[in-house]
Amino acid sequence: MAIQVLHSGMIETGVSRRSARKRVLVVDDDGTLLRALRRQLTKHYVVETAIDAEDAAVRLATGDFEAIITDFDMPVYNGIWLLGQVAINYPMMNRVMISASDPALFTAHIQSGLIQHYHIKPVSLEGIFESLEN
Numbered sequence: 001m002a003i004q005v006l007h008s009g010m011i012e013t014g015v016s017r018r019s020a021r022k023r024v025l026v027v028d029d030d031g032t033l034l035r036a037l038r039r040q041l042t043k044h045y046v047v048e049t050a051i052d053a054e055d056a057a058v059r060l061a062t063g064d065f066e067a068i069i070t071d072f073d074m075p076v077y078n079g080i081w082l083l084g085q086v087a088i089n090y091p092m093m094n095r096v097m098i099s100a101s102d103p104a105l106f107t108a109h110i111q112s113g114l115i116q117h118y119h120i121k122p123v124s125l126e127g128i129f130e131s132l133e134n
Contacts, residue, residue: 021046023063024132027056027070027082028098033121037069040125045132053077057085065093067132072099072106080106083114096131098123 024041027050028034034049041047048063050056052074060068068086072079083095095114097106100121109115117131 022066022132023048024067024069025050025056025059025063025065027051027053027068027074027079029071029074033071037123037128041128041132044129053079053082053085056082060086060090065090067094067096069096069098069128069132072097072101080109080114083109087114094132094134096128098128 021044023046025048026034026037026041028037029051031051034051038047038049045067048059048065050059053070054076056068056070068083070079070082079097079099083097086093086095094116096117096119097109097115098119098121099106103110103118103120106115106118110118117134119127119131
């Protein structure tokens with residue numbers, strides 16, 4: 001298999017560039033926001049979506065994701081519960097929380113590293129892209 005270093009610093013191994021893109025799971029019970037994030041992120045990433053934490057848990061078990069973006073306030077299980085599951089089962093996965101709630105509510109989770117990146121709704125796409133690349 002030939003390996004080629006691309007001008008962007010990416011390494012190509014004969015696999016198409018499309019399949020080499022990062023896989024991201026976006027979780028939010030707001031369908032409008034979920035569709036908007038998917039539409040924008042799909043330009044740079046392979047994106048799957050889930051409407052709640054339970055749906056996300058199923059997708060996580062069957063996919064190979066590098067990052068998860070989740071809302072905090074969802075029915076049944078919230079984003080903190082979901083990120084806790086991700087941290088235990090997929091510790092190398094980049095964890096991003098989005099919420100309209102006061103960031104002070106999440107200080108302990110941010111300091112502990114459970115939440116690696118936090119964005120207040122309405123989210124900045126530039127901020128989301130930056131979080132996914134770090």
